[in-house]
Amino acid sequence: MSTAKLNTHAPSASVAIPFTNGNCISLEELQKQSIDGLLLKDIAHPLVKFQAYKNHQLVLKSKFATGDYILTFNADSKDLHVACSCKNKAPGICIHIFKTIDAIAYKYGNKYFEQLQENKQFDIGFKYPDAYDKIETDYGITLAKRKELKQLYPFENTSWPLPLSDMLALEPAIESVAREKRAAVVFFVALPYGKRQFPFILSGYGKLSKGNDQLVSWVKFGPEIDEAIGRPYTVDQLGLYLKAGELRKKVEEFAKKYGDVYRISWNLEVQEIFQEWKILYPLLQDEIFVYAYKYYGSRQLRGRPSKANARRVAISKKKPFVYFKKDSIKGKSQLSLGIKIDRKPISSYRVHFPFLFHNGTMYMFDSYQDAVIVQWIDNIGCITFFAEHKKDFDDAILTPLSQKYPIL
Numbered sequence: 001m002s003t004a005k006l007n008t009h010a011p012s013a014s015v016a017i018p019f020t021n022g023n024c025i026s027l028e029e030l031q032k033q034s035i036d037g038l039l040l041k042d043i044a045h046p047l048v049k050f051q052a053y054k055n056h057q058l059v060l061k062s063k064f065a066t067g068d069y070i071l072t073f074n075a076d077s078k079d080l081h082v083a084c085s086c087k088n089k090a091p092g093i094c095i096h097i098f099k100t101i102d103a104i105a106y107k108y109g110n111k112y113f114e115q116l117q118e119n120k121q122f123d124i125g126f127k128y129p130d131a132y133d134k135i136e137t138d139y140g141i142t143l144a145k146r147k148e149l150k151q152l153y154p155f156e157n158t159s160w161p162l163p164l165s166d167m168l169a170l171e172p173a174i175e176s177v178a179r180e181k182r183a184a185v186v187f188f189v190a191l192p193y194g195k196r197q198f199p200f201i202l203s204g205y206g207k208l209s210k211g212n213d214q215l216v217s218w219v220k221f222g223p224e225i226d227e228a229i230g231r232p233y234t235v236d237q238l239g240l241y242l243k244a245g246e247l248r249k250k251v252e253e254f255a256k257k258y259g260d261v262y263r264i265s266w267n268l269e270v271q272e273i274f275q276e277w278k279i280l281y282p283l284l285q286d287e288i289f290v291y292a293y294k295y296y297g298s299r300q301l302r303g304r305p306s307k308a309n310a311r312r313v314a315i316s317k318k319k320p321f322v323y324f325k326k327d328s329i330k331g332k333s334q335l336s337l338g339i340k341i342d343r344k345p346i347s348s349y350r351v352h353f354p355f356l357f358h359n360g361t362m363y364m365f366d367s368y369q370d371a372v373i374v375q376w377i378d379n380i381g382c383i384t385f386f387a388e389h390k391k392d393f394d395d396a397i398l399t400p401l402s403q404k405y406p407i408l
């Protein structure tokens, strides 16, 4: 037992233990090179005490029943170099080295020694005392990164939830679809020909120009998936599509029931359609590609949307101001409709219940009453009367009208 309590002088001869691919130490390999192979199982783990870390070298003291041994460890990228103070002269790994590594690997894993490589955890931990807590145990020492460092590069995985390059390449879903596929969802305000039905909404999609700001061609009506393009609809757009479907159903049922909608009285069902539009119209304002579309019947929908029937419109939140104008010349008077946008009278416009089209912009009348009154006077054009009938006209039309609308 005279070998016990050796001094802390660095042991001279060292053995090189190769790191495996994952920078691990293979205990099987260690065992093969061990010179005391037969004894390995019979000897318990030593008590391993940290001594020092300096000059890239970890110094440990291993306490065996037979005495204490000083072991030094350092590592390059290929090998772990270990020396033991027992000064074993035989080629191979002494039992102290084996048992110490076995104990450390048992406690900290066989990747532990990778930390001794240049600029890895031990170098950093001892060079920057604030970086790691050094926790000494009966298995030597372990370094615990301080929490405030959060993620310490390069020791921790920075690729989560995706590699950074993938994360940086991410784009908003709608945009990436639009850019990649060069497709955009389009909403059509279908304006039935001859005003046989009330307007309703159709949707479809088209191909975008390079600048993604214009449509160069139509692809199809409807939200069905296109093989080449997919379905570029967002959740909001699908929602609008579904609501629009309900509106269209109502409009078509109404037309079936009453025939030419502009010859019937403006009953409650029309008001319901107006209310539906009140809900849908603001949703259209969120859409980029909205077109007024001349609608001739459902047969049209089998093909792709036609450019000739479509006119791009802006959807305005502004409410057309409805008033009446009365002009009198030489005993003849005429009452006609006036519309103001932004307090300015506009002269050229088109009315299609419950909308007003003016300069490529679509407006919705604010109230059902406005929409109905405008539809009435717009269909007529204007009302003419002569001085002889002034009183009757005032009683029948002008006075009641003036209680609701300005007459200028």
Ligand SMILES: [Zn+2]
Residues within 6 Å of the ligand: 069, 084, 085, 086, 087, 088, 094, 095, 096, 097
């Ligand atoms: Zn030894």
